[in-house]
Amino acid sequence: MIELRGLTKHYGQTVAVQDLSFTVRPGQVTGFLGPNGAGKSTTMRMILGLDKPTSGVALINGKAYRELDHPLNEVGALLDAKWVHPNRSARAHLQWLAASNGIAKSRVEEVLRLVGLSEVAGKSAGGFSLGMAQRLGLAGALLGDPKVLLFDEPVNGLDPEGILWIRRFMQRLAAEGRTVLVSSHLLSEMAQTAEHLVVIGRGQLMADTTTKEFIERSSEMAVRVRSPQLDQLRSLLTSNGMTVKEDGQGKEGPALIVANVSSDDVGKLAGANDITLFELSPQRASLEEAFMRMTGGAVQYHGEGVDQVMGGAL
Template sequence: MIELRGLTKHYGQTVAVQDLSFTVRPGVVTGFLGPNGAGKSTTMRMILGLDRPSAGTALIQGKRYAELESPLRKVGALLDARWVHPNRSARAHLQWMAASNGIEKSRVEEVLRLVGLSEVAGKSAGGFSLGMSQRLGLAGALLGDPEILLFDEPVNGLDPEGILWIRRFMQRLAAEGRTVLVSSHLLSEMAHTAEHLIVIGRGQLIADTTTKEFIDKSSETAVRVRSPQLDQLRSLLTSNGMTVREDGEGAGGPALLVANISSDEVGKLAGANDITLFELSPQRASLEEAFMRMTGGSVQYHGEGPDVPGAQSGPGSYTAMGGAL
């Protein structure tokens, strides 16, 4: 388990993290999200003892990282996939890590097999692609068979097959009872990977909730309805005080989106007025839409460009995908 209590980090007059408190529990993959400059990397570095907090504590199993004996056996981390001497082979790099923490050499071959690098284990890491470097970094994180795992952008550079593999791998690690914290800018991937989300903005906590609750609370619910009597249906819905807008993006032709209402209510109203329905389907917002609505006021850097659907205009808003994680 990872526990943060009042964690704060100042760089001169700049506040990177401010009074941040949350707990990462074992058994589920926890996604760590936030706009650029939100303080995610700084927070992870403080958890691992690479940066000293200005105030507050970051504890792993009740201890600061510096207090852990044989830390690789307790915590595995992948923060920078390129943090490898370029002239060392993948095997030599892992053997050096193992020796520094008293880990048996046989474990090196095990993790190389786990991440699919056995065939290139003797090659220099400097010639690895980014995806291969990510796999080597993951092998290093797993070397001590730790209970706690932190991954920063672990799918960066991986092909679709690799992304699916690492998603299932992280979920399997969590299912074994390990604590897994992963940051990623691929929100759609987090929607499939993480059961719980920690969302921060400008160094402060925005949300600490399940992925489903985050989407439900920060997005508009709607029902998509399609009918051969569309004009009659539109008039009926609006006359009953419902908010209706056109939706021509789905399959099957023109449709209506009815906001903040259940499909049961729309269906009952249509049935009572003898209106035939070809489609009546609840619409679930994506994690991207929910994230942009929730964090729009916490974006540090803004660009000019086309409006992003679901974002609010004006200061503190997403005006381009440059506001992504």
Template sequence: MIELRGLTKHFGATAAVEDLSFTVQPGHVTGFLGPNGAGKSTTMRMILGLDRPTSGVALVNGKPYAELTNPLRQVGALLDARWVHPNRSARAHLQWMAASNGIPKSRVDEVLRLVGLSEVAGKQAGGFSLGMSQRLGLAGALLGDPQVLLFDEPVNGLDPEGIVWIRKFMQRLAAEGRTVLVSSHLLSEMAQTAEHLVVIGRGRLISDSTVGEFIERSSESTVRVRSPQLDLLRSLLTSRGLTVREDGIGEDGPALSVLGTTSDDVGRLAGENAITLYELAPQRASLEEAFMKLTGGDVQYHGEDFQEVMGGAL
């Protein structure tokens, strides 16, 4: 388990992390999200003892990382896939890590096989692609068979097959009862990987909930409806104070989006007024939409609107 209590980190006058408290439980993948500059990497570095907090504590299995005995046997981490001597082979790199924590040499070939690097184990890591480096970093994280795992952008550089593989791999690790915290900017991938989300902005906690709860809380409840009596249905809906929007004209004809209600209520209203329905479906926002709505005010760097900047040139 990972526990943060009032974790704070200031770099001079800049607050990178401010009074951050949350717990990462074992048994499921926890996604760690936030805009660029939100403090995710700094938080992970403090959990691993690489940065010292200004105040507060970060605990792994009830202890600060610095107090753990043979830490690789308790905590595995992938923060920087390129953190490896370029002239060392993949096997030599892992053997060096194993020796530092009393891990048997036999474990090295096990994790290389686990991440699919057995065939290149003798090659220099400096010649690895980013995707291969990610796999080597993952092997290092798994070397001590730890119960707590932290991954920072683990799918960077991986092809689609590799992304699916690492998603299922992290889920399998969590299913074994391990604590898995993963930071990623690929929200669509995180929606398929994580069960729980911790979201921060400008170093402060924004949300700590399941993926479903986060989306539901951060998005409007809408219902899509199609009918041959759309004008009558629109009139009935608006007369009850509901907001109704056009939902485009597709291959199946025009549709309406009704805000702030449920498909049961819309269906009941249509039935009471003998209105035929072709489609009646609740609409759920994507994780990207919910994330943008909840964190929009906490984005540190904003680009200019493309149309405003390029309008004169187009």
């Protein structure tokens, strides 16, 4: 388990993390989200003892990282996939890590198989693609068979097959009872990977909830409805104070989106007025839309639109 209590980090006058408190529990993948500059990497570095907090504490199973007797056996981390001597082979790199932490040499071959690098284990890590480097970083994180794992952008550089593999891999690690904290900018992937989300903005906690609850809380409720009596239905809905917009002409025909109502509300109204419905389906925003709605005011750097930058030339 990972516990943060009032964790704060100042760099001079700059506040990177401010009074951050949350708990990452075992048995589920916890996604760690926030805009660029939100303080995610700084927080992970403090958990791992790489940065010293200005105040507050970060604990792993009740201890600060520096107090752990055998860190690699208790915590595994992937923060920088390219942190490998380029002239060392993948196998030599892992053997060096194992030897420095008193881990059996046989474990090296086990983790190479786990991450699918056995066939290239003798090649220099400097020639690895970013995706292969990510796999090697995962192998290093797993070397001591730790119960706590932290991954910073672990799918970076992976192709769709690799992304699917690592999603299932992390979920399997969590299912084994491990604590898994993973940051990622691929929000659509996090929606499928993480059961729980911790969201920060400008170094402060914005949400600590299940993925489902986060999306529901951060997005408006709406209903998509199709009917052969669409004009009559539209008039009925608007006359009852409902906000309606067109949903375009799809393969199934035109539809309406009714905002801030439940499917029960629309269904009862249509039924009472003898209007046939072909579709009545609740709509929810994606994780990306919910994330943008919640964190829009916490983005540190805002860019201009392309047309503004190009002087309207586009």
